[in-house]
Amino acid sequence: MDILQYSDDHRAFRERLRAFCEKEVTPYADQWEQAHIVPRQVWRKMGQAGFLCPTVAPEFGGLGGDFLYALIVAEELSRTGQTGLIASLHSDITVPYIDAFGSAELKRRYLPGCVSGDIVTAIAMTEPGAGSDLAAMQTTAVEDGDEVVLNGSKTFISNGVICDLVVLAARDPATVDKHQAVSLYVVEADTPGFKKGRQLDKMGWHSQDTAELFFNDCRIPVRNRLGEKGAGFFLLMEKLQQERLACAMGAVAAAEHIVAYTVDYCKRTEAGGKPLSRSQAVQFALVEMTTELKVSRTFMEKLIADHMEKKTIIVEVSMAKYWCTDAVNRIANRALEVIGEYGILEACPMVRALRDTRVMSIFAGTNEIMKGIAAKFMGL
Amino acid sequence: MCDLNRSQREIQKAARDFARGEFDKDLALEMEKKGTFPGAIRRKAGALGFLGLHFPERYGGAGLGLFEAALVAEVLCRQDSSIGSALIFSTLGAECLLRFGSEALQQRFLPDLAEGKACSALAVSEPGLGGQWSAVRTTAVADGENYIVDGCKTHVLNGGQADFYIVLCRTTDDAAGMLLVEAERPGIAISALGRKLGTNMTPAADLRLSGVRVPADHLVGREDRGAAQLESVLEEIYVLTAAQALGIAAGAFDRALSYVKQREAFGRTLAAFEITRHKIAAMAARIEGARAVVYQAARSVDAGRGGMLPATAKWLSSLAAVQTADDAIQLFGGYGYMRETEVERFFRDAKTLDLLFGGRTALKRKMADSVIGKIRR
Numbered sequence: 001m002d003i004l005q006y007s008d009d010h011r012a013f014r015e016r017l018r019a020f021c022e023k024e025v026t027p028y029a030d031q032w033e034q035a036h037i038v039p040r041q042v043w044r045k046m047g048q049a050g051f052l053c054p055t056v057a058p059e060f061g062g063l064g065g066d067f068l069y070a071l072i073v074a075e076e077l078s079r080t081g082q083t084g085l086i087a088s089l090h091s092d093i094t095v096p097y098i099d100a101f102g103s104a105e106l107k108r109r110y111l112p113g114c115v116s117g118d119i120v121t122a123i124a125m126t127e128p129g130a131g132s133d134l135a136a137m138q139t140t141a142v143e144d145g146d147e148v149v150l151n152g153s154k155t156f157i158s159n160g161v162i163c164d165l166v167v168l169a170a171r172d173p174a175t176v177d178k179h180q181a182v183s184l185y186v187v188e189a190d191t192p193g194f195k196k197g198r199q200l201d202k203m204g205w206h207s208q209d210t211a212e213l214f215f216n217d218c219r220i221p222v223r224n225r226l227g228e229k230g231a232g233f234f235l236l237m238e239k240l241q242q243e244r245l246a247c248a249m250g251a252v253a254a255a256e257h258i259v260a261y262t263v264d265y266c267k268r269t270e271a272g273g274k275p276l277s278r279s280q281a282v283q284f285a286l287v288e289m290t291t292e293l294k295v296s297r298t299f300m301e302k303l304i305a306d307h308m309e310k311k312t313i314i315v316e317v318s319m320a321k322y323w324c325t326d327a328v329n330r331i332a333n334r335a336l337e338v339i340g341e342y343g344i345l346e347a348c349p350m351v352r353a354l355r356d357t358r359v360m361s362i363f364a365g366t367n368e369i370m371k372g373i374a375a376k377f378m379g380l
Numbered sequence: 381m382c383d384l385n386r387s388q389r390e391i392q393k394a395a396r397d398f399a400r401g402e403f404d405k406d407l408a409l410e411m412e413k414k415g416t417f418p419g420a421i422r423r424k425a426g427a428l429g430f431l432g433l434h435f436p437e438r439y440g441g442a443g444l445g446l447f448e449a450a451l452v453a454e455v456l457c458r459q460d461s462s463i464g465s466a467l468i469f470s471t472l473g474a475e476c477l478l479r480f481g482s483e484a485l486q487q488r489f490l491p492d493l494a495e496g497k498a499c500s501a502l503a504v505s506e507p508g509l510g511g512q513w514s515a516v517r518t519t520a521v522a523d524g525e526n527y528i529v530d531g532c533k534t535h536v537l538n539g540g541q542a543d544f545y546i547v548l549c550r551t552t553d554d555a556a557g558m559l560l561v562e563a564e565r566p567g568i569a570i571s572a573l574g575r576k577l578g579t580n581m582t583p584a585a586d587l588r589l590s591g592v593r594v595p596a597d598h599l600v601g602r603e604d605r606g607a608a609q610l611e612s613v614l615e616e617i618y619v620l621t622a623a624q625a626l627g628i629a630a631g632a633f634d635r636a637l638s639y640v641k642q643r644e645a646f647g648r649t650l651a652a653f654e655i656t657r658h659k660i661a662a663m664a665a666r667i668e669g670a671r672a673v674v675y676q677a678a679r680s681v682d683a684g685r686g687g688m689l690p691a692t693a694k695w696l697s698s699l700a701a702v703q704t705a706d707d708a709i710q711l712f713g714g715y716g717y718m719r720e721t722e723v724e725r726f727f728r729d730a731k732t733l734d735l736l737f738g739g740r741t742a743l744k745r746k747m748a749d750s751v752i753g754k755i756r757r
Contacts, residue, residue: 201718202718344577354731
């Protein structure tokens with residue numbers, strides 16, 4: 001019995017999305033890598049075609065779909081050879097904060113645009129001095145009547161250049177306990193005092209416009225706060241299960257693509273008069289890579305099923321995040337070794353795949369943090 | 381290291397001072413991004429004698445051993461993985477001349493290499509060739525006092541930039557030889573292979589040779605011993621590549637150690653956390669192991685009995701470099717993924733070295749043959 005049960009609706013959605021990617025995304029992947037950005041209208045096209053925020057309710061223009069739609073999007077996008085169009089981050093990590101914790105007014109105001117692609121979101125937590133230690137953040141939010149004044153900077157922010165809306169974590173400088181000090185806010189990109197900084201030069205994810213963000217006496221209405229004041233860490237804790245699961249999903253999807261490419265490459269490429277895949281060592285390598293992929297996928301699918309049943313699986317998703325991202329990194333490294341000489345050239349798609357997968361054990365909480373969380377919740 | 385003699389320690393120090401003074405970090409980032417060869421740095425390195433350390437003195441070298449050349453390779457790559465690698469690879473092919481070239485060829489071509497005025501390349505690979513060099517399809521047909529060379533060579537490091545190529549070609553029905561082919565000879569077409577995973581300051585290209593006329597005296601060694609000569613030359617290439625990898629491992633380690641000692645999180649420096657300490661220890665241990673085998677391999681080659689050590693050194697050192705640089709990225713966290721902290725480039729350079737010259741597959745095949753012996757099925 002399959003762990004995940006797809007319906008005809010799911011399958012139809014996947015087919016349409018695959019066709020969309022083949023037409024609107026994959027042919028442009030190399031171009032976007034060179035340009036270091038995805039054209040803004042691609043997000044709009046994707047939204048208009050109904051592929052953004054599929055879990056958002058129909059009341060706001062969404063499909064009202066279940067979490068399997070999120071998996072489908074992650075899988076189809078991983079086949080496109082680019083990472084800039086990071087729909088999963090928008091749909092499954094950032095927008096859920098607005099959907100779950102925004103007031104009715106905020107939801108009415110922003111969700112339809114998030115669905116249609118007229119609003120691209122970014123989530124801003126990390127700072128130059130606060131990564132793993134998020135509570136050490138320095139960006140301040142001073143609530144002043146019906147306004148909030150923001151000051152500080154964030155870094156490593158995906159969609160940093162093209163974003164229209166930012167979900168921002170900032171602390172009240174007057175609250176002593178730093179775990180009670182943080183609140184989440186929604187900031188519109190054209191708000192005076194908000195500036196997008198330089199795009200960052202990275203090892204991979206070249207089509208992703210990762211950037212710094214700056215807040216300089218940036219005033220937003222207090223109604224743009226998500227949830228209660230000081231509840232930031234509680235809100236984060238609620239949503240991080242899905243974020244970590246989404247990372248595992250992205251890793252497994254990337255690994256599928258790497259294994260498929262490498263197996264095919266070995267079958268059709270000869271060395272010393274026979275296909276690479278006839279060598280025993282290559283065969284064992286491909287089997288081992290595929291096994292690792294299947295084990296990772298099985299773990300991930302079980303956790304998706306649990307997540308859809310609303311189970312709290314903090315330990316397991318932390319494990320899955322670190323396991324699957326480490327696995328795809330091992331698989332990507334091994335793929336190059338199996339491919340041989342061609343695997344040194346950027347012309348070989350597996351080189352970009354290696355550069356792109358490397359970040360997965362770092363973002364959304366490093367794998368060391370994942371192990372620390374698991375240890376804590378295991379009662380160690 | 382306590383088993384370096386004084387002269388070796390001085391060479392190490394001189395190379396380190398040179399690298400620290402000349403290898404500008406921002407320039408390196410820019411050059412690597414654009415795929416620019418460090419020509420000016422190379423000329424300075426040559427003028428100071430860092431490039432032809434193991435060439436005989438009468439050919440512009442220092443008359444030292446592969447060991448001293450390996451020491452320099454390690455130091456240069458420690459300071460900058462890409463610049464160091466480009467400098468060391470700029471004389472690829474020289475080993476063929478050193479071991480098998482005639483006096484005339486050595487006299488004519490080695491001095492410019494040593495001085496950093498010229499680059500060389502080794503053209504061996506062909507599509508589908510794998511490691512069976514005697515099955516090479518590029519031909520060198522004798523024609524009076526010349527050879528006419530026809531064929532395609534792939535993945536030539538320094539392709540398009542080298543002043544001459546040592547080309548492995550079929551000279552008789554069942555044997556191959558090595559020919560020195562100057563780059564300006566008519567009939568050579570270069571197709572650049574573009575950006576690579578790493579070692580991007582060293583270009584790579586495919587070569588198409590069409591009716592290239594080469595004087596017979598450009599034969600390097602014996603007409604029918606090309607494959608065996610290449611096996612011999614690989615000793616040096618493996619040791620020098622292993623030495624580069626060792627330097628890269630050490631350079632990644634240096635940067636990561638420095639970072640974890642000053643970066644703070646959760647009220648302490650990263651270096652205070654047990655997991656961090658254990659990771660740093662593992663990195664250090666790997667480097668020590670790699671250094672021991674690389675130095676031993678270099679000394680053994682100098683003593684005329686390399687055996688399995690060069691391949692072993694390339695394997696273990698490359699692996700150490702890949703693992704250590706990967707650990708370094710992780711220790712830097714998000715900053716490790718940014719080009720500006722350099723460790724991702726050290727990783728890419730290490731991974732590329734690991735994959736070059738047939739990767740670990742070629743090493744495993746060679747070492748299995750050596751340990752078990754060739755077995756006819």
